[in-house]
Amino acid sequence: MFEDKRKRNFKFSILIVRLLLGLVFLYASVNKIIYPAAFAEVVYNYRLLPDFLINITAIVLPWIEFLLGLLLISGLWLPGVSFLSTLLMASFFAAIVFNVVRGLDVQCGCFTLSTNHNAQTRMAWYIIRDLLFVILSVYLFFCVFQIQLAEKADTK
Amino acid sequence: MGRSEKSHFWFRVFWQALSVFLLAVILGMVINMSCSTGLNPVRPRVLEQSSTADTSPAFEITLDEAFSIFNTGKAVFLDARSPETYDNGHIPGALNLPWNEFEERCDKVLGPVPPDTLVITYCDGEGCPLGDYLAEELTTGGYFNVRVLTSGWIGWIKEGFPLEKND
Numbered sequence: 001m002f003e004d005k006r007k008r009n010f011k012f013s014i015l016i017v018r019l020l021l022g023l024v025f026l027y028a029s030v031n032k033i034i035y036p037a038a039f040a041e042v043v044y045n046y047r048l049l050p051d052f053l054i055n056i057t058a059i060v061l062p063w064i065e066f067l068l069g070l071l072l073i074s075g076l077w078l079p080g081v082s083f084l085s086t087l088l089m090a091s092f093f094a095a096i097v098f099n100v101v102r103g104l105d106v107q108c109g110c111f112t113l114s115t116n117h118n119a120q121t122r123m124a125w126y127i128i129r130d131l132l133f134v135i136l137s138v139y140l141f142f143c144v145f146q147i148q149l150a151e152k153a154d155t156k
Numbered sequence: 157m158g159r160s161e162k163s164h165f166w167f168r169v170f171w172q173a174l175s176v177f178l179l180a181v182i183l184g185m186v187i188n189m190s191c192s193t194g195l196n197p198v199r200p201r202v203l204e205q206s207s208t209a210d211t212s213p214a215f216e217i218t219l220d221e222a223f224s225i226f227n228t229g230k231a232v233f234l235d236a237r238s239p240e241t242y243d244n245g246h247i248p249g250a251l252n253l254p255w256n257e258f259e260e261r262c263d264k265v266l267g268p269v270p271p272d273t274l275v276i277t278y279c280d281g282e283g284c285p286l287g288d289y290l291a292e293e294l295t296t297g298g299y300f301n302v303r304v305l306t307s308g309w310i311g312w313i314k315e316g317f318p319l320e321k322n323d
Contacts, residue, residue, distance in 0.1 A: 036188065047283075059188045063180035071176065079165060080172020087173075108255065110284040115240035118256050145165070152161045 007150045010143045014078070017140045021085060022072030024133065025065045032062035045109030048095055064088065078144045086137040093130040100127065215291055217303035219311050222276055226317075231274040234265075234294075236286035237309070247278070247312060248320040255279075255286040258293060266294075274301045281308035 032039040040058035043049065049057060068088070071081045096106070103111050105119040106126075113119055217225075225231045226247065233250035235242045242252040253265045269275065275294060279286040287304045294302045305311070313319065 033187070041285075059184040060181050063184040063187075064177060067176050067180055067183075077172040077176070079169045080174075080176065083169045084173040084176055108279075108284060108286050110237075110280050110286070112238055112241055112280065115244070116238035116256070117240075119238070148161075148165050 003150060007147065010146050010150070014140060014143045014147065015075075017136055017143070018072040018075060018078070018082070021133070021136055021140065022069045025069030025072065025085070027069075029062045029065035029069060032058070033066065036062075042106070045106050046095055046099060047104060047109060048098070078140075079148070082137065082141040082144050086134065086141050089130065089133040089137045093127070093134050096123065096126045096130055099123070215288070215302070215304050216306050217276060219305070219307045219315055219317075222303075222305045222312075223315070223317055225274065225276070231276050232269055233305075234275055234277045234290055235309075236277055236279045236284075236290045243322040245313075245319045245321050246309070248318050250278075250320075253290060255289050258290070262293075262297075266297075266299075269299075271298045272301060273299070274303070275299055276303045276305050278305040278308045278312070281310035282306060284308060 036058050039062065040055055043054050043058050043061075064084070065088070068081055068085055071077050072085070099106055100113065100123050103113040105111070105113045105116060105123070107119065107122065113123065222231075226233070229249075233247045235246045235250045235252045236255045237252075238254050238256065239252055242250075242254070246252070251265050251269075253261055275291075277287040277290040277294070287306070287308065291302045291304045
């Protein structure tokens, strides 16, 4: 019975978090799919990828996000999807932190961050937001993992 | 969870994640190819096809041209960078119209500038598109004599051209 309560709690957490993350992914991906050139511009301004990877990333990344959004909302393939979500969010977080450290304002791709207070506020918000998403993704993956654990234990 | 169950879990993780990735690649390529707004996946420089930051040859002005025009005093230079960067050094006589504050400042800065004026916008340099963005806005706003100094501030300084600071 204790195990059932734990399982229910985990399942509830999974439901809430996957709906939230799913909506975030769907919302984030739509504009990028409709305007790939504008998104390619953003990717370029991050100054992280070699030129030949920029367009491919601008084409594929939004679809990864879209599919993750759909799958999260429908609750399918949670192990792989929550893992990929964590990977993606962690990458975005690392990218933004790296750029803040080297003083790059990603909105324009210029190294003017040290002198632009508006941009600094913007970048700080990106960091907080991305960190939040990483934490949610990790937590989701953890819960999914725990459910697997509980379900395997139950079938013994 | 025993070792075999754990590895079964990670096995699922791997295949599910890989499937999503491959599906995204296929979807992305197919939609991109069938769409008129699609990108060329192989073309190296994205800026070559991005309409928002493309300095078409007609817009560009070289450092030498800009400098000779500067000496005649016949052009208005617009600095697209942040106010702090502008204060630290700008082309003498240049007005500061930071791209991030375009809406708020454009009336005040451009009010006294007639639309037939030769306006030269600039930013840091080749890597910064803000000069191009300013130029586009100005053009849609009725200024028909706009140029972009693509070499930007860095190019100007490298040539040892004069500068002005606000202390």
